[in-house]
Amino acid sequence: MISVTAYEWIGLFIGIVIGGLAEAWGISNPEVLIRLGRWKDRLFVGCIAIAIGAGSLALYGLSFAGVAFHWGIKPDYVVGVALGGAIFGTGIAISGYVPGTIWMALGEGRRDAIYALLGGLLGAASWTLIYQTSFGQWLVSYLNFGEIYFAGKVDTNIDLGFGIAILWAAIMFTIAYTLPRYKHGKSCAYTSLHKNYKLSPEEEAEYIDTASMLLEGSSMPLGKNNLPEKVNYHWTVSSKLFGVVMMSVGIIIGLTVVLEMFLHQIFGESTTYSWIVAKIWLPAGYWNYSTLVAHTIGWEPFSDIGTLFGAFLASIFFTRRFQSFNNVIPPSWKKRFGNSQIKRAAGAFSGAFLMLLGARMADGCASGHILSGDLQMAVSSLEFFVVVMIFLLLVSRIIYRRID
Amino acid sequence: MDKIEQVEKLRETNEPQVKSEKGIKAFIISMTFVTILTAALTSGTYNGYDPNAYSVAITGFFVIVTVVMTAVWYRSKYSNYSYEDKKS
Numbered sequence: 326m327i328s329v330t331a332y333e334w335i336g337l338f339i340g341i342v343i344g345g346l347a348e349a350w351g352i353s354n355p356e357v358l359i360r361l362g363r364w365k366d367r368l369f370v371g372c373i374a375i376a377i378g379a380g381s382l383a384l385y386g387l388s389f390a391g392v393a394f395h396w397g398i399k400p401d402y403v404v405g406v407a408l409g410g411a412i413f414g415t416g417i418a419i420s421g422y423v424p425g426t427i428w429m430a431l432g433e434g435r436r437d438a439i440y441a442l443l444g445g446l447l448g449a450a451s452w453t454l455i456y457q458t459s460f461g462q463w464l465v466s467y468l469n470f471g472e473i474y475f476a477g478k479v480d481t482n483i484d485l486g487f488g489i490a491i492l493w494a495a496i497m498f499t500i501a502y503t504l505p506r507y508k509h510g511k512s513c514a515y516t517s518l519h520k521n522y523k524l525s526p527e528e529e530a531e532y533i534d535t536a537s538m539l540l541e542g543s544s545m546p547l548g549k550n551n552l553p554e555k556v557n558y559h560w561t562v563s564s565k566l567f568g569v570v571m572m573s574v575g576i577i578i579g580l581t582v583v584l585e586m587f588l589h590q591i592f593g594e595s596t597t598y599s600w601i602v603a604k605i606w607l608p609a610g611y612w613n614y615s616t617l618v619a620h621t622i623g624w625e626p627f628s629d630i631g632t633l634f635g636a637f638l639a640s641i642f643f644t645r646r647f648q649s650f651n652n653v654i655p656p657s658w659k660k661r662f663g664n665s666q667i668k669r670a671a672g673a674f675s676g677a678f679l680m681l682l683g684a685r686m687a688d689g690c691a692s693g694h695i696l697s698g699d700l701q702m703a704v705s706s707l708e709f710f711v712v713v714m715i716f717l718l719l720v721s722r723i724i725y726r727r728i729d
Numbered sequence: 730m731d732k733i734e735q736v737e738k739l740r741e742t743n744e745p746q747v748k749s750e751k752g753i754k755a756f757i758i759s760m761t762f763v764t765i766l767t768a769a770l771t772s773g774t775y776n777g778y779d780p781n782a783y784s785v786a787i788t789g790f791f792v793i794v795t796v797v798m799t800a801v802w803y804r805s806k807y808s809n810y811s812y813e814d815k816k817s
Contacts, residue, residue, distance in 0.1 A: 434796065545803055
């Protein structure tokens, strides 16, 4: 059996790779997740499906071949995970952020990410307090089936797991292939079956709108005929998720998570908020959740710093979207709530508060559950993803129906 | 010329000229090495699951300094430029 446990600071590199690629995708921009909630732009679903498909194949294939991994399947306490997912989805609809994209947005120099960070820390602190109560204990113990995945308990039945992983990857790739990225666009399946397909005026308008939204607030000129121009006007706005660039980015992210699991642990982003709370406010030793987090978090604080730094480097050298903390309000939010900075700050703060509270309650977020968890085919992560999507769509519908 | 190209041209004519950014880019690359070196030296060969808070704090501090210094530099270099879509 091949087994490795890397030094903690190596996590910095993992974060830099994932943060940089995700920034290039545009996921650090809260408008992207708000548009996902409005079911207008499904980039996140398509990209994450490619990463999960490629990652699960590699993970279970290598595991079957005798490579040891640091598994990180989250326990499936049905009620707590569902309630956490519902709160998490609501928080995304309001703020447009998930825990990891707050770090990326800070690296991109987005002003509202500062308020989101503060709200997130308060949300994490709230869960540390709730965990100490009998209600908190009930949430994490009632109907708790432990660390299970589609083939049984974690790190068992790997041969069956590999078989299911092939099927799981096929489902993920099918979703990415058949789901049109844009509301008025066509899927990859359609465009590959219609070789002479040309962008419709509606789809072209979506491309232009997305490029403008991604660049809005950039504090640096883009320049002419260079790589950033290609990235912003052609690669990241493309609906071809199976195109070379989009596909490669998805696969690299999936394989990076597998590499991280080989080296040290799964890729997560939200535990660091609880860890910071434990270090500055609710100390380990007295608060049970802080004690748990302080001794098990691993290299996540380093990988989170890497995520921020990777997004920063990408926004300077690759996409030229660095905002220098300019006043930028996501277009959907602006249309619905106006230009007020105070309203946006309150939305980012309160949304991130809910989102982190939900993430800690469910023991994971978009990274620990949706990316790393679904890549490991964890039952809890699938449950979390389904509930998050339902509440994200539902709450977005309520909030943004006036502008849709 | 398709619509996307028209939008690109419109942006090119409205945005300020790109100036030399060699200085700030050299600073960022140097700080990248400083950050990685700081994390490596302060965290060392530890590979457990209870990270050293001081190591994380100093590494994070260097990253924050880099981001803030860069923001100040770009704001002064391009006179508080902020891209806005002229159509919207």
